[in-house]
Amino acid sequence: MDLNIIRQNTIGCADKIFLNSAGGSLMPSTVVKAMTDHILLEQQYGAYEAADKNEKHVNRFYEEAAKIINARPENIAFTVSSTDAYAKALSSIEFKDGDVIITTNDDYISNQMAFFSLQKKRGVKLIRVKNLPDHELDLEDLENIIRKYNPKLVAVTHIPTNSGLIQNVEGVGKICRQYDVLFLVDACQSVGQMAVDVEKIGCDFLTATGRKFMRGPRGTGFLYVSDRVLERNMVPVFLDMNGAQWTDFDDYTLLKTAKRFELWETSISSLLGFTEALKYANEIGLENIENYNRKLAEDLRQRLQNNGLKVLDQGQNLCSIVTFVPQDGNIENIYKILKENNVYFSVSNKSNALIDFTLKGLDRAIRLSPHYFNTNEEIARVLEILE
Amino acid sequence: MDLNIIRQNTIGCADKIFLNSAGGSLMPSTVVKAMTDHILLEQQYGAYEAADKNEKHVNRFYEEAAKIINARPENIAFTVSSTDAYAKALSSIEFKDGDVIITTNDDYISNQMAFFSLQKKRGVKLIRVKNLPDHELDLEDLENIIRKYNPKLVAVTHIPTNSGLIQNVEGVGKICRQYDVLFLVDACQSVGQMAVDVEKIGCDFLTATGRKFMRGPRGTGFLYVSDRVLERNMVPVFLDMNGAQWTDFDDYTLLKTAKRFELWETSISSLLGFTEALKYANEIGLENIENYNRKLAEDLRQRLQNNGLKVLDQGQNLCSIVTFVPQDGNIENIYKILKENNVYFSVSNKSNALIDFTLKGLDRAIRLSPHYFNTNEEIARVLEILE
Incomplete structure (x- = not known):
């Protein structure tokens, strides 16, 4: 798995931080x-x-x-x-x-x-x-x-x-x-x-x-x-x-x-x-992709938590879909800052996951979904932006 | 309805006679x-x-x-x-x-x-x-x-x-x-x-x-x-x-x-x-398209019949789908000659219209489906080829 070649084949990732593969990803x-x-x-x-x-x-x-x-x-x-x-x-x-x-x-x-x-x-x-x-x-x-x-x-x-x-x-x-x-x-x-x-x-x-x-x-x-x-x-x-x-x-x-x-x-x-x-x-091999993705998502969750953000993900086994809100639950500022800095992501809405959001007492959350064409540097950069 | 412009917008029609719009047509x-x-x-x-x-x-x-x-x-x-x-x-x-x-x-x-x-x-x-x-x-x-x-x-x-x-x-x-x-x-x-x-x-x-x-x-x-x-x-x-x-x-x-x-x-x-x-x-307008198509298809049917071919179409009101066989019902020669001369068409099979073909006592027929980007000259040329 050669990240340089993968990123060359993914022309959309050159000028932005694309973290929306759970919505619709970038095609090679x-x-x-x-x-x-x-x-x-x-x-x-x-x-x-x-x-x-x-x-x-x-x-x-x-x-x-x-x-x-x-x-x-x-x-x-x-x-x-x-x-x-x-x-x-x-x-x-x-x-x-x-x-x-x-x-x-x-x-x-x-x-x-x-x-x-x-x-x-x-x-x-x-x-x-x-x-x-x-x-x-x-x-x-x-x-x-x-x-x-x-x-x-x-x-x-x-x-x-x-x-x-x-x-x-x-x-x-x-x-x-x-x-x-x-x-x-x-x-x-x-x-x-x-x-x-x-x-x-x-x-x-x-x-x-x-x-x-x-x-x-x-x-x-x-x-x-x-x-x-x-x-x-x-x-x-x-x-x-x-x-x-x-x-x-x-x-x-x-x-x-x-x-x-x-x-x-x-x-x-x-x-x-x-x-x-x-x-x-x-x-590339799905085992390789899985291993890479697990590390990247774990790193992202850890850094978000260290930054005082509320990570909503629950389960023994977590995946490349990372959802979070600030402590007060209001995502508007974060939404704006990420957009301004060319980070591509999506927002999870209550109407798409009514039971889960009702239990969490929330209406919306920021969803980042890194994939194997993303880098550690991009994750670090997102946290810099959020800070 | 300017046929020259229409044909310029239909780049596939320049080097062939395309008569398969009833299958899948040429995109503008x-x-x-x-x-x-x-x-x-x-x-x-x-x-x-x-x-x-x-x-x-x-x-x-x-x-x-x-x-x-x-x-x-x-x-x-x-x-x-x-x-x-x-x-x-x-x-x-x-x-x-x-x-x-x-x-x-x-x-x-x-x-x-x-x-x-x-x-x-x-x-x-x-x-x-x-x-x-x-x-x-x-x-x-x-x-x-x-x-x-x-x-x-x-x-x-x-x-x-x-x-x-x-x-x-x-x-x-x-x-x-x-x-x-x-x-x-x-x-x-x-x-x-x-x-x-x-x-x-x-x-x-x-x-x-x-x-x-x-x-x-x-x-x-x-x-x-x-x-x-x-x-x-x-x-x-x-x-x-x-x-x-x-x-x-x-x-x-x-x-x-x-x-x-x-x-x-x-x-x-x-x-x-x-x-x-x-x-x-x-x-272009569907009335214009309909009028043009009706004339073209009528002309095609007439010429096929004049050429001794058996046109299978039946009905008071006929459309731009023209099916025919030679008198002996064997389409192989016609199939070959049209293909060799870069005419695009399709073959109707019994398995797709079981009742109709059973009643007609046939297994296959040549289907030509002219559309408004086709010309009178193309129709004439097809008849020349069949002759």
Whole structure:
């Protein structure tokens, strides 16, 4: 992992301190080149003919996406986002009135919306697992709820949008396998940031998004689907010709792979860019990225605390999402100073993590999300600015 | 409508005869520029910050999309394709066991797949309206079926993928309004090719795709949703934070506009490119485009027939999709000769239009789809090549 080369490939980091990879990161040059090259090809040859010319690169997407989570290409579907992947996964489960979904207090707003839809439309019951004192979900409580309610699905966000927490998804997966419950992991903040291994997690579905820590284009993501799900012939509520073949006037034959979760139409330029982003991360190695990121985020948290700021992150295992407020909770000054000094970051709002913020008694927090193209010097500089 | 300027803006048409706008068309230069400019902005500033810089252009999408079908911006949702829009529309209807959907023999394969899913998962009954001798759907039969079965939905593809037909959607809309039945129009081949007016059609949903006759990027489309649907609080099965606000731990407040049918994450570069494509078409004027296209396609059909080829298109009203085979039905030679002479076209396959091809006793046909950037000289040249 050569930081000089990485920063040369990341032209956006030259003139600013970019700490918003949890929102949307900076794409490496190879990603941008793959995208713009393909768009120019489309301009010259038309949408379909350009796709034909790049067909083998399209197929590489499945290999690189599989590699980044230790799966097989057959278990990967391209989607336009993690939320899109999430909706497709949920739609393949036949929920009936009274069915139970178990989730956490820290699941992402988009997932919560999907659960509410199922509550209203299908009469599904939603139960949230308790948190341990350090905020991680309580595995004992989870097991008790599973025993008591025999749920149809356990759904856990691997890394919530704003609390720094890494949930113990391996622990959850073990229990789900033991009781044969479907397990859905929202990994939109974890894949690309750290090593993620679907074999170790033991999940049935895992959703990821391109634009965040994977450094891919907007409008990209993927869905991992386990062999169990494929063998049970589970399908999203709306297939199209990508997922099945029209074999009889009133019937179809299902595709064997996870591609049955895709719609046919895709932005090929975005898919090719995403493939380059995945390749870039795979070549550096996710273990390397994880180790680098952990040190950088720990250093940042430590320095913020030393500076008298209130770091809000809770959990045994913390990630590259760092949230904080000043002691009085009013972030306006900090917001202004960081903006003025060309630091790129985002603000976490109560409306996106209602439960977490309500419990913390806050409306907003500053969120910094360093990634492997950031340097120790940049972290030191941010603290200088805050001082 | 200045053909010279249009062809200068369409750099792909200089060295080939491009007749595949029904598959994926050639983008005007302004579309490509909007896309690549935004990708470079994302490379420099990151995904979110680049979107902020182009926010007012993002809002223009809704105005241009509304204009092209005579709707209001509040009734438009951005989608990644017509099929995506179609799935979202269908998912907002609560189908119960025994509910009836009325469709045609010429509905697109992706729509058929969606209906089969509803048959299998929700016990929905599918009834297809008879065709008139000239292949157009039979309005009398439609009205009889509606009276007899009180259907939940009538779903009609405006222009099927391969028969040249323009369905009488205004006639269908009138009957649907009379009996208060939801009406869904797949307009993926018609918007951009001809003047489409949702007020005249009287539909509840209309789906369109960017890459075809609208000459937009891949991975773009839109959904029109009527005021009736919005007022009935209909929502797609999976909302996300774009469609609703998280207001209570277990509840949300619904958005008033069609944006409730969108997911939040979007390829902004594709959306901006699509906006330019819509603007380009709106500036030329859809009436102008329709008139030009009608003459060109009529001329092409006439010449093909004069040349002894078998034109397969049927209907009172024909469009810019021209399908034909030689008298013996074997397209191999024609396929080869057109390819060798740099004519871009596509082949319609039985598996994509099973009912239509089965009735015609064919497996494949050559499909030429001229658009307003094509010239009379190009049409003449194609006939020369075929001779």
